[in-house]
Amino acid sequence: MSYAYLFKYIIIGDTGVGKSCLLLQFTDKRFQPVHDLTIGVEFGARMITIDGKQIKLQIWDTAGQESFRSITRSYYRGAAGALLVYDITRRDTFNHLTTWLEDARQHSNSNMVIMLIGNKSDLEARRDVKKEEGEAFAREHGLIFMETSAKTAANVEEAFINTAKEIYQKIQDGVFDINNEANGIKIGPQHSPSNPNMPSPAGGGSQGGGCC
Amino acid sequence: VTDSLPTPVCRRGTPMSKEDLGELLDKDGRLVDEHALRKAVFMGGVDPSVRKQVWQFLFGLYPCSSTTRYINYASELSLVFSTLREREVLLLDYIMKYHEQISRWKTMLMLNAKPGASLLQQGLVARYQIEDSNNELRSPEDMLEDPISEYEMLEKNMMAGKMRSGKPDFNSLSKNFHAIDISSPEMQQKMDFMKIQAQVYVNRQKIDVKSLWSHIRVIDKDVPRTDRDLDYFKGAMNPTLTVLRNILITFSAFNSDIGYAQGMNDILAQFLVVFDSEVEAYWCFSNYMKKIQREFTEDGMVNKISLVALLLQEMDPALYEHLKANDLGDLLFCHRWLLLGFKREFKFMDSLRCFEILSSHHLELTSMEADKARRHELQKEFEHLRGVQRSTAPTDTDTEYTFELFMCIALLQKARSDLMECTDTAMVFSIINQLEINLDDILLKSAELFYFYCKKTVEDSFLLVDAPKPQGLKPNYKR
Numbered sequence: 001m002s003y004a005y006l007f008k009y010i011i012i013g014d015t016g017v018g019k020s021c022l023l024l025q026f027t028d029k030r031f032q033p034v035h036d037l038t039i040g041v042e043f044g045a046r047m048i049t050i051d052g053k054q055i056k057l058q059i060w061d062t063a064g065q066e067s068f069r070s071i072t073r074s075y076y077r078g079a080a081g082a083l084l085v086y087d088i089t090r091r092d093t094f095n096h097l098t099t100w101l102e103d104a105r106q107h108s109n110s111n112m113v114i115m116l117i118g119n120k121s122d123l124e125a126r127r128d129v130k131k132e133e134g135e136a137f138a139r140e141h142g143l144i145f146m147e148t149s150a151k152t153a154a155n156v157e158e159a160f161i162n163t164a165k166e167i168y169q170k171i172q173d174g175v176f177d178i179n180n181e182a183n184g185i186k187i188g189p190q191h192s193p194s195n196p197n198m199p200s201p202a203g204g205g206s207q208g209g210g211c212c
Numbered sequence: 213v214t215d216s217l218p219t220p221v222c223r224r225g226t227p228m229s230k231e232d233l234g235e236l237l238d239k240d241g242r243l244v245d246e247h248a249l250r251k252a253v254f255m256g257g258v259d260p261s262v263r264k265q266v267w268q269f270l271f272g273l274y275p276c277s278s279t280t281r282y283i284n285y286a287s288e289l290s291l292v293f294s295t296l297r298e299r300e301v302l303l304l305d306y307i308m309k310y311h312e313q314i315s316r317w318k319t320m321l322m323l324n325a326k327p328g329a330s331l332l333q334q335g336l337v338a339r340y341q342i343e344d345s346n347n348e349l350r351s352p353e354d355m356l357e358d359p360i361s362e363y364e365m366l367e368k369n370m371m372a373g374k375m376r377s378g379k380p381d382f383n384s385l386s387k388n389f390h391a392i393d394i395s396s397p398e399m400q401q402k403m404d405f406m407k408i409q410a411q412v413y414v415n416r417q418k419i420d421v422k423s424l425w426s427h428i429r430v431i432d433k434d435v436p437r438t439d440r441d442l443d444y445f446k447g448a449m450n451p452t453l454t455v456l457r458n459i460l461i462t463f464s465a466f467n468s469d470i471g472y473a474q475g476m477n478d479i480l481a482q483f484l485v486v487f488d489s490e491v492e493a494y495w496c497f498s499n500y501m502k503k504i505q506r507e508f509t510e511d512g513m514v515n516k517i518s519l520v521a522l523l524l525q526e527m528d529p530a531l532y533e534h535l536k537a538n539d540l541g542d543l544l545f546c547h548r549w550l551l552l553g554f555k556r557e558f559k560f561m562d563s564l565r566c567f568e569i570l571s572s573h574h575l576e577l578t579s580m581e582a583d584k585a586r587r588h589e590l591q592k593e594f595e596h597l598r599g600v601q602r603s604t605a606p607t608d609t610d611t612e613y614t615f616e617l618f619m620c621i622a623l624l625q626k627a628r629s630d631l632m633e634c635t636d637t638a639m640v641f642s643i644i645n646q647l648e649i650n651l652d653d654i655l656l657k658s659a660e661l662f663y664f665y666c667k668k669t670v671e672d673s674f675l676l677v678d679a680p681k682p683q684g685l686k687p688n689y690k691r
Contacts, residue, residue, distance in 0.1 A: 015474065016433035034440040036556070037433075037474050040547040043641040058638050065430060067473040068510055071517075071544055075637070092429070 003047060003056040007167055008184035009160075010076055010108070012100055013085035014093040015064030018119040021150035022085065023061045026160050031151050038063040041075050048161055050168050054188070057164060069103075076107040080176070080184030081115070081163045086134075088118045088147065089126040094133070101141060109183055111175055113166045115144045117159055122149040222659040224652045225255030227565075233262045241280035241299070243269055249276075254574030257565035263486050270571055271483075271496035273306075274299050296399075300392050304403065307389065307491050308410040311380035314458055316414050317424060317465040319372040324360070324421045335425060338432040340453055360422055369418045377411075387489040419465050427464040427472040431457060438477045442560060444485050456480060459494045463501065470501065473508045475551045482555070482567055500571075507551065520546050520620045523613050526668075527621050527661060531628055538635045545640050546620050553616065557623075562651045569655065575615050575662055585663055589670035615662065622657040623647065 011019045020035045020042065027044040042061045047054055060079070062072040076082075082104050086093040097116070104114065118134045131147055138145035144162060148155040170176050171185065178185050232252060238244050249269060258266045268274050278298040296304075318336060325334040332339065382389040394403060435456045439445050445452055459480055464472040479500065483493040506512030521543045525532040535541050548556060553570055555563040575581050623644070624631060630643045 015430055034437050037437055037477070039475055039478075039551055039556070040544070041641075043638055043645075045638070063474065065474045067508065068513060068547070070510055070514065071547055074542070074544055 002054065003188040004053040005168075005171070005178075005188060006056040006058055006186040007080045007164055008078055008186075009057055009059040009081040009083065009163070010079040010104075011059065011061045011083045011085060012076075012104060013064060013083075013117075014087070014090075014096050014100075017064065017085045017087040017090075017093050018150045019064065019083075019085050020061050022083070022117070022119060022148065022156060022159070023059055025150045025153050025156045027059070029153070031153070033151075040068065040071055046160075048164060050161070050165055053168075055164055055168070056188075057160060059160075073103070073107050076104060078182045078184045079108050079112055080167050081113045082108070083115050083117050083159060083163065084143070085117045085119050086129070087120050088129045088131075088134075089120055089123050091128045094118075094129045094137075097137060101143075111170060111183065113144070113163055113170065114141075115146065115159055115163045115166075116141075118145075118147040119150060121147040121154060122151045222656055222663065223255075224656055225252070227256045227259040228252045228262065228266065229259050230262050233265060240297070242278065243276035246276045250572040250574045253568055253572040257569055260561075263564070263568070264492075267483075267486055267496060267568065268492070270568060272499040273492060273496050274302060278302065296392065303386060303388060303491070304392065304394075305406055305410070306495050307380055307382055307385050308403075308406045309413055310462065310491050310494055311385060312377055312407075312410040312414040313462045313466055315377035316372055317419055317461060319375055319377075320368060320419045320421050320424065320465075323368045323372060335428045338435065338453075338457060340432075340436040341449070341457075343449075365420065365422075366418065368421070372419075373411075373415045384490070386491040388492070414466075417466050420468055423468060423471060424461070424465050428461055430474065431460045431464070431472055431477075434474060434477045435460070439481045439485075439560070442481075442485065445481070452484065455484065455490050455493075459484075459490065459497060462494065463498055467498075467501070467505075470505045470508060476501065476508065478552050478555055482564055485560075486564065513547065513551065516550055516617075517543055517546050519612055520550075520617050523617050523665075524621055524624060527665065528625060528628075531624065531631060534632055535634070540634065540637060540640055543620075545637070545644060549620055549623070550616065554619065557647070557649055558651055566651055566655075570616050570619075573615070575659060577613055577666070582662075582666055585666035586670050589667050613665070615658065618661045618665070619654060619658040621661055622654050623649065625657070625661075626654065 011023060013019055015037070020038055021031060023042070023044045024035065025031055027046045038061060040063055044059045044061065045056060046059075047056050049055070060075045062075060084097065084100055084104065086097060088094075101114070104112070116134060116138045118129060118131065134147065135145050137143075144166060146155050146159050146162070148159050150156060167176070167185070171178055176183050176185055178187060233249075236243055236245055236249055236252075243249060246269070249266070253266060253270065269276055274280075275298075280297050280299040321335050331337045332342065394400065435453050438456060445456075456477065460472055460477060463476070464470075480493065480497045483497045483500075484490075487493045487496065501508070507516055521532070521541060524535075524543070532541065535543070553563075554566050557563075558566055573579060626649070627643050627647055631640065634640050634643065
């Protein structure tokens with residue numbers, strides 16, 4: 001299917017916080033209570049519409065455990081967006097956020113949009129991390145924040161789409177150089193300057209992208 | 213000159229049957245010809261009815277030369293000896309040691325628990341082992357926050373060493389125990405001695421309770437998501453989950469250099485399904501893990517994947533160059549294949565067969581087969597030159613190229629035409645995740661690649677030396 005832009009995402013966070021389930025809920029609209037643990041990375045994609053434009057999200061779901069981190073890290077390269085996930089019923093997964101954040105910032109580009117996600121909001125009875133704490137952490141580190149439930153699908157669409165909106169806005173603001181694929185953004189094939197039938201999005205330059 | 217020696221024929225055989233196995237055992241149950249067993253396993257895998265018996269040799273539970281009371285797997289009537297034989301004694305020893313190990317880490321968890329902590333908080337049980345219908349029980353507190361001094365750790369270990377462990381529940385630890393008669397006073401004495409030995413064995417190792425907690429945390433995330441689509445692991449409160457948990461924790465507690473890494477649960481599941489007996493599964497798993505432990509480290513795995521890249525470069529330079537040009541030359545997508553021995557690429561029953569075939573190590577560059585293949589090539593060359601022996605450089609075989617690496621190449625070549633179109637990682641993943649693989653086809657292809665490599669190394673070795681050329685005869689090694 002044709003798209004105006006392709007955004008590359010990564011999903012990171014401790015093991016068992018529900019990264020793969022969030023991806024599955026977003027791409028397949030279903031919840032699998034028992035999901036095989038991820039070895040290395042898995043991959044998913046879905047098309048969304050922002051501002052009337054088709055945007056393809058290419059999502060890399062990484063393994064949460066320490067071992068083989070350098071292998072999973074190699075997928076951080078050139079991501080435009082990251083979902084940093086913790087489990088609201090396990091404080092240790094919240095405590096590790098700083099490490100994850102450092103790791104992500106160190107191995108990907110500085111413009112990457114990061115969405116902090118407190119997952120498993122359906123398990124209110126077992127909540128171990130207050131919503132306010134998540135908000136405070138996000139504020140402090142300049143992240144967007146949401147609580148989600150991969151089980152009930154609450155806020156899952158929003159989490160992925162709001163991240164895309166933020167990236168899209170950054171493109172509009174000229175923060176992202178869309179001609180550099182290392183930024184995790186690709187212009188759709190029919191939109192590329194090499195196609196004479198389409199107006200070149202690069203024409204507007206990095207100032208505004210008024211053509212799209 | 214005609215080829216008097218046939219090129220090794222690549223073919224697949226049928227699974228090893230009860231009768232096939234029976235022929236390889238002597239009247240005392242010793243495995244007489246280990247090479248023949250490995251070869252048979254390689255050729256066709258093992259019939260599920262004798263898988264248990266074959267795996268106990270394949271994964272070193274019992275030495276091939278050990279004796280047993282039950283020798284005739286093919287017939288209903290078994291010869292039964294009145295006294296215990298080697299395998300039965302070994303099994304008792306395995307049960308004792310495993311029991312002591314479990315008791316030890318449990319004691320350590322108790323000794324290091326905060327006052328008033330629940331069993332869940334101590335790490336002694338996991339959420340999936342208890343009723344919690346209202347979802348109200350709290351997760352274990354993060355124990356890792358509190359520092360524990362080296363001295364304290366040592367002291368607790370010593371304290372645990374002095375505590376008495378209970379009697380093992382033999383029948384629940386091993387499904388094969390019921391056949392062993394331990395009623396005689398002589399036997400009881402022997403068991404007491406075994407228990408002391410097991411305690412000494414366990415006392416030799418110190419448990420680092422801090423890393424144990426962090427392992428348990430990951431293990432408890434992984435156990436309830438291990439092969440849950442199999443009946444064996446299905447259902448809430450399935451007792452098998454406790455067995456999985458016990459084995460993984462015990463292994464990580466007593467192998468602190470390896471600990472626990474994700475993927476081990478997938479491997480253990482295979483042993484558990486086959487043996488359906490905790491102690492046997494534990495020791496086979498433990499033997500297997502110790503052998504391949506390097507692959508469960510970051511460096512080991514990165515190194516292994518780089519070997520796939522090197523081998524691909526040698527066997528299929530065009531494919532390698534294409535991937536490299538598109539920044540895919542690191543072949544990191546082979547990670548899952550190698551870590552789990554292709555387990556997730558097949559249906560469970562086929563993955564068992566794949567696992568035993570790879571573990572037969574019949575076709576390895578260090579094995580007799582490779583030697584034969586190389587000698588065969590040399591012999592052919594000798595005949596081509598009408599009996600003039602050519603001097604060769606030592607064949608430059610990289611014995612690190614294990615059979616599973618050839619299997620990676622075979623898989624990549626199966627998807628070759630699609631891979632040649634790939635320009636990014638996402639495309640590669642879509643292709644390899646959709647790859648439909650027939651196990652026997654891919655094994656056949658892998659064996660062909662293996663023999664091709666042997667032949668190639670021999671030919672390359674000829675190129676390395678300036679052999680004196682016989683008059684009027686050009687060596688014809690480029691076939």
